[in-house]
Amino acid sequence: MSTAVVAATVCSRTQSANPILYKSMYKFTNSSSEAVSANQYPSMDEQLDADIESILKCLHRTRDSMTNISYHRPIDTNELAELVFQARVISRNMKAIVNRHFDAKEEGIQLQRERELTALEQQKRGRINYFAKRVSISIKYSTESHLAMNGNRRDKRLQLLEDSMEKVDKHRLFILLAEGNMAPY
Numbered sequence: 001m002s003t004a005v006v007a008a009t010v011c012s013r014t015q016s017a018n019p020i021l022y023k024s025m026y027k028f029t030n031s032s033s034e035a036v037s038a039n040q041y042p043s044m045d046e047q048l049d050a051d052i053e054s055i056l057k058c059l060h061r062t063r064d065s066m067t068n069i070s071y072h073r074p075i076d077t078n079e080l081a082e083l084v085f086q087a088r089v090i091s092r093n094m095k096a097i098v099n100r101h102f103d104a105k106e107e108g109i110q111l112q113r114e115r116e117l118t119a120l121e122q123q124k125r126g127r128i129n130y131f132a133k134r135v136s137i138s139i140k141y142s143t144e145s146h147l148a149m150n151g152n153r154r155d156k157r158l159q160l161l162e163d164s165m166e167k168v169d170k171h172r173l174f175i176l177l178a179e180g181n182m183a184p185y
Contacts, residue, residue: 044101045153048097048098048101048157049157051094051097052094052098052157052160052161055090055091055094055161055164056160056161056164058087058090059087059090059091059164059165059167059168060164062083062084062086062087062168063167063168063171065083066080066083066168066171066172066175067171067175069083069175070175070178070179074179075175075176075179077176080172080175080176083172084168084169084172087165087168088165091161091162091164091165094161095158095161098154098157098158098161099154099158102150102151102153102154105150106146106147106150109141109146110141112141113137113138113140113141116137116141117134117137120133120134120137
């Protein structure tokens with residue numbers, strides 16, 4: 001059974017009245033086939049942040065649905081395990097999207113630097129102008145500073161996703177402890 005079908009069945013059983021959760025789960029369980037290009041749109045970071053925010057809301061709704069399951073009937077550990085599994089799949093896919101986005105950004109910066117250096121070499125100027133221009137290009141595309149900035153941005157977004165997934169895991173544990181269920185996960 002494909003992941004999207006599992007997500008649809010889990011959502012239809014637990015939160016049939018909440019189509020937003022179903023939409024979010026379906027969108028991000030199939031996200032491994034999406035291509036992310038950092039230079040395609042100027043607002044890719046904003047779109048990425050909006051997608052991360054929707055994933056965080058989806059994971060919050062997953063916790064709410066776990067609570068609803070425990071209130072209405074005895075806990076079915078398989079249903080709870082399916083919800084946690086789908087939350088993990090969504091979180092992993094979004095982490096892959098974030099990593100791909102920032103890898104593409106770093107590659108784009110290196111590619112721009114190489115293009116400018118190639119264009120500079122094709123110009124027939126004096127040695128002093130050549131070296132001065134090369135130094136300015138090297139400073140402009142300082143790899144270490146761009147890597148540090150991108151690394152911080154990447155880590156911040158990944159930490160949000162990891163924290164949210166950790167909350168889902170803790171919530172599952174609290175529900176199982178509150179129920180007094182000693183069944184293995």
